[in-house]
Amino acid sequence: EYGMEKPQGYNVSFHYNPHVEYHHFGSSHPMKPWRLTLTKQLVLAYGLEYTMDLYEPRPASFDELAIFHDREYLTFLSNVTPLNMDPDDQSYLSFGFGGESNDCPVFDGLWNYVSLYSGASMHAAHNLINHQSNIAINWSGGLHHAKKNQASGFCYVNDIVLAIQHLLTVNQRVLYIDIDVHHGDGVEQAFESTDRVFTLSYHKYGYDKNGYPFFPGTGNITEMGPTDPSNRGKGHSLNIPLEDGIDDEQYKWLFKTITGAVVDKYQPNSIVLQCGADSLGGDRLGKFNLNIKAHGFCVETVKNYEKPLLLIGGGGYTPRNVARTWCHETAVCVGAELHNNLPTHLPYIQAFQGEENGGGILYPDLHNTKRHDNVNSQAKLQKLVTHALENLRYMEG
Ligand code: ZLV
Ligand code: CA
Ligand code: ZN
Numbered sequence: 001e002y003g004m005e006k007p008q009g010y011n012v013s014f015h016y017n018p019h020v021e022y023h024h025f026g027s028s029h030p031m032k033p034w035r036l037t038l039t040k041q042l043v044l045a046y047g048l049e050y051t052m053d054l055y056e057p058r059p060a061s062f063d064e065l066a067i068f069h070d071r072e073y074l075t076f077l078s079n080v081t082p083l084n085m086d087p088d089d090q091s092y093l094s095f096g097f098g099g100e101s102n103d104c105p106v107f108d109g110l111w112n113y114v115s116l117y118s119g120a121s122m123h124a125a126h127n128l129i130n131h132q133s134n135i136a137i138n139w140s141g142g143l144h145h146a147k148k149n150q151a152s153g154f155c156y157v158n159d160i161v162l163a164i165q166h167l168l169t170v171n172q173r174v175l176y177i178d179i180d181v182h183h184g185d186g187v188e189q190a191f192e193s194t195d196r197v198f199t200l201s202y203h204k205y206g207y208d209k210n211g212y213p214f215f216p217g218t219g220n221i222t223e224m225g226p227t228d229p230s231n232r233g234k235g236h237s238l239n240i241p242l243e244d245g246i247d248d249e250q251y252k253w254l255f256k257t258i259t260g261a262v263v264d265k266y267q268p269n270s271i272v273l274q275c276g277a278d279s280l281g282g283d284r285l286g287k288f289n290l291n292i293k294a295h296g297f298c299v300e301t302v303k304n305y306e307k308p309l310l311l312i313g314g315g316g317y318t319p320r321n322v323a324r325t326w327c328h329e330t331a332v333c334v335g336a337e338l339h340n341n342l343p344t345h346l347p348y349i350q351a352f353q354g355e356e357n358g359g360g361i362l363y364p365d366l367h368n369t370k371r372h373d374n375v376n377s378q379a380k381l382q383k384l385v386t387h388a389l390e391n392l393r394y395m396e397g
Contacts, residue, residue, distance in 0.1 A: 010134055011052075011053060011132065011133045011134050011135075012051065012052045012053070012133065012134065012135045012136075012137065012330075012333045012334050013052060013053040013054075013055060013124065013127050013132065013133040013135070013136045013137065014043070014049070014052045014053070014054050014055070014137050014330070015055045015057050015120040015121075015123050015124040015127070015136060015137065015138045016036075016040065016054070016055070016056065016057075016120060016138070016139065016140060017056050017057055017058075017059070017116045017119065017120055017140070018037075018040070018056070019112070019116055020033055020036060020113060020116045020117055020120075020140045021033050021034050021036045021037045021040075022109075023107065023108075023109050023110075023112070023113040024107060024108075025105055025107055025154070026105050026107065029105065029154075030154075030284055030285055030317040031154045031315075031317070032317075032319050033113070033140075034319065035316060035319035035322045035323060036139060036140055036313075037348070038319055038320065038322070038323035038348055038351055039139050039322065039323040039326045039327060041323070041346060041347050041348050042323050042324065042327035042342075042346065042362075043326075043327050043330050045342070045343040045345060045346040045347075046327065046331065046336075046338050046343060048327070048330050048331060048334060048336065051334040051336060052137075052330075052333075052334060053132070053133065055123060055127075057119045057120045057122075057123035057124075058119055058123075059112065059115035059116050059118075059119045060115045060118040060119035060122055060162070061115070062074055062078060064118075064119075064122060064162070065114075065115070065118060065157055065162065067162060067165055068148055068158060068161045068162050068165060068190065069148050069149065069157060069158075070148055070149040072149065073095055073148070073149040073150070076091060076092075076095050077095075077110065077111055077114065077151075077156060077157070078111045080092075080097075080106050080110065081106065081108065081110075082106055082107065082108060085097070085106045094149075094150070095149065095150055095151060096147075096150040096151035096152050097151060103152070103153055103154055104151040104152065104153075104154060104155070104156060110156065113156075114156045114157040115157075116140065117138070117140040117141045117143065117157075117159055118141070118157050118159040118162055120138040120140055120141055120159075121138045121141040121159035121160065121162060121163040121310070121312060122159070122162055122163055122166055123138075124136035124137065124138045124141075124163065124310055124312075125163040125164075125166040125167050125310055126166065128167065128270060128308040128309075128310060129166065129167065129169070129170050133308075134308060134309065135303065135308075135309045135310075135311060135333045136309070136310050136311070137311045137312075137330060137333065138159075138310075138311070138312050138313070139312070139313040139326045140313060141159040141160065141163070141312040141313055141314075142159070142160060142180070142274045142275065142276060142312035142313040142314030142315075143155035143156070143157065143158060143159055143160070143186075143314070144158065144160055144178060144180065144182075144184040144185070144186050144187050144274055144276075144314060145158075145182070145184075145185060145186045145216060146158035146161075146186050147186055147189065147190075148190065152185075152186065152216065153182065153215055153216060154315075155186065158186050158187065158190065159312070160176070160184075160186075160187050160272060160274060160312060161186065161187055161190040161191075163272060163310060163312070164176060164187070164191070164197055164272055167270050167272070167310070168196055168197070171268075171269035171270050172196060172269055173195075173196055173197075173198070173266060173267065173268045173269050174196065174197050174198075174268055174269065174270055174271070174272060175197075175198050175200070175262065175263065175266055175268035175270075175271045175272070175307075176191075176197060176198065176199045176200065176271075176272045176274070177200045177201075177259060177271065177272070177273045177274065177298075177302065178199070178200065178201040178202065178203070178273075178274040178276070178314075179202050179255070179273070179274065179275060179276060179279055179295065179298050180201075180203065180274055180275075180276020180278060180279060180314040180315045181203055181204050181276060181278040181279040181283070181285070181286040181287065181288055181315065182203055182204070182214075182215055182216065182276065182278070182315060183201050183203045183205065183216055183218050183219030183239065184199060184201040184203075184219075184274060185216050185218050185219065187199055187274075188201065188225070188237050188239075191233065191236070192225050192226055192231075192233045192236075192237070193226065193231055193232060193233045194232055194233050194236070195232045195233060195234075195236050195395070195396070197236065198236045198237070198238070198262065198266045198268065198395070199225075199236070199237045199238070200237075200238045200239075200240075200258070200259065200262055201219055201238075201239055201240065202240045202242065202251075202254070202255065202279075203219050203239070203240070203241065203242065204241075204242055204243070204244065204286070204287045204288065205219050205220060205239075205241030205242065206241070206243060206244075214287070218239075219239040219241055220239060220241050221239055221240065221241055221384060221387050221388065221391070223237065223239050224236075224237050224238060224239070224391045224394060225237035227394070234394060234395070234396070235391065235392070235393075235394030235395035235396070236395055238258070238262060238388060238391055238392070240254065240258060240384060240388060241384075242254075242288070242376060243375045243376045243380075244287040244288075244372040244373065244374070244375050244376075245287065245288065245289050245372035245373050245374035245375055245376065246288050246289060246290070246374060246376045247289050247290070247367065247374055247376075248289075248290060248291050248293075248294035248367065250374075250376055250378070250381055251279075251288070251290055251294055252294055252297050252298075253381075254381055254384070254385065255297070255298050255301065256301055257385055258385060258388050258389075259298075259301065259302070260301075261388070261389055261392060262392065263305055265392050265395065266395070268307060269307065269308070270307055270308040270309070270310070271302055271305065271307050271308070271309050271310070272309075272310045272312065273298070273299065273302050273309065273310070273311050273312070274312050274313075274314045275295070275298075275299065275311060275312065275313060275314060275325075275326065275329060276313070276314030276315035276316060277295065277313070277314070277315065277316030277321065277322040277325045277326065278314075278315035278316050278317055279295060280292065280295060280316075280318070280321050280325060280366055281366030281367050281369050281371065282318055282321060282366045282369035282371060283315075283316065283317050283318050283321070284317035284318050285315070285317045286315070286317070287372050288372070289366070289367050289369075289371075289372060289374060290366070290367075291363070291365065291366050291367055292321070292324055292325045292328050292362075292363055292364075292366065293328070293363065295325050295328075295329070296325070296328045296329050296332050299311065299329045299332045299333065300332050303332065303333065311329065311333065313326065319351070320351050320352050320355070321364075321366065323351075324352075324362055324363070324364075327362070328362065328363075338362055339362075340361050340362050340363050341360065341361060341362075342360055342361060342362055
């Protein structure tokens with residue numbers, strides 16, 4: 001924890017309102033806001049708070065959320081409670097609630113929850129705009145599936161779209177990169193008709209043995225935004241569909257090659273990186289086999305482009321590994337190396353003990369969980385890269 005003073009003129013800011021962590025989606029729901037408590041405790045135990053500016057942002061207001069979302073939808077969101085909801089109500093279903101899977105439950109404090117994580121992303125964007133930070137971090141955000149009038153896939157309000165809209169007030173071009181195991185469909189859709197945002201998502205794509213698509217079922221390599229030449233957003237999306245079990249070396253190579261080409265060609269003024277931790281090995285919902293340092297390699301790679309950078313969270317359903325990853329990535333941002341043995345004065349240390357492998361350490365071997373066979377052949381990946389680079393030609397210089 002010593003020798004980690006802030007380099008002069010280089011600022012990382014951490015935007016976090018601890019009230020988010022007290023919200024519950026329900027006991028059997030995989031999204032656990034208390035993974036944010038674990039993340040914060042790790043960050044503090046390693047002393048990383050001394051290397052960053054810490055902020056406790058206020059919740060976003062109704063009017064701020066209405067910059068992207070429909071007012072009707074927000075009115076519904078701000079009023080619905082577990083006691084007054086009516087599952088047979090047509091608007092309830094059309095706004096993305098209920099249904100068979102109940103991915104987006106109504107829970108106590110829902111409106112407070114969405115305004116807190118969105119307020120943090122907007123404040124982080126604000127800090128980049130005002131040159132108060134080079135990198136601004138909000139691990140509570142990254143809810144990439146939310147649509148302007150519909151909740152989807154655990155996401156009710158799209159804090160990413162709101163933050164990008166904020167960046168667009170001063171930046172001509174914003175690059176959005178998404179390493180969550182799911183396709184960043186909500187962000188892609190929100191900016192499909194503009195050339196001022198380029199969206200790039202890496203994700204699992206395909207069907208399971210029962211013929212069900214991996215959520216949300218979009219994001220094939222052929223989907224690159226509108227192709228209609230009259231649409232300004234033509235070619236400004238790139239999707240990288242991957243198969244189960246992709247490993248560290250493959251992912252790092254793919255990420256560096258494709259992201260590097262996009263940055264070279266698009267020349268963004270700022271970058272937003274969604275760091276969903278469900279792309280790690282051993283995730284409860286994910287299908288990939290990444291280790292924490294391979295995930296962090298993406299953050300390091302993007303940091304090295306030296307553009308104003310907004311880092312946000314996203315998915316991640318094995319809480320102890322989410323916390324490890326986002327703590328590691330916070331350290332990557334400030335340029336610190338962390339010792340593998342977890343600090344002994346760590347609250348909640350029980351959460352990191354008693355694992356088959358990885359008890360008491362920051363960097364367990366997650367590849368060893370061997371939950372998914374790697375069915376990504378090098379030949380297929382090479383084809384993907386070729387196809388991706390071809391897609392980039394559809395974007396007008
Ligand atoms: O990480 O799993 O697959 C950002 C994010 O990207 C579905 N929803 C829907 C469509 C039909 N299915 C339901 C299948 C449920 C399978 C069992 C769950 C168990 C309890 C609660 C939810 C799930 C679940 N739901 C697993 N995967 C889904 C996806 C939504 C994934 C959202 C990812 C969000 C935060
Ligand atoms: Ca993704
Ligand atoms: Zn996800």
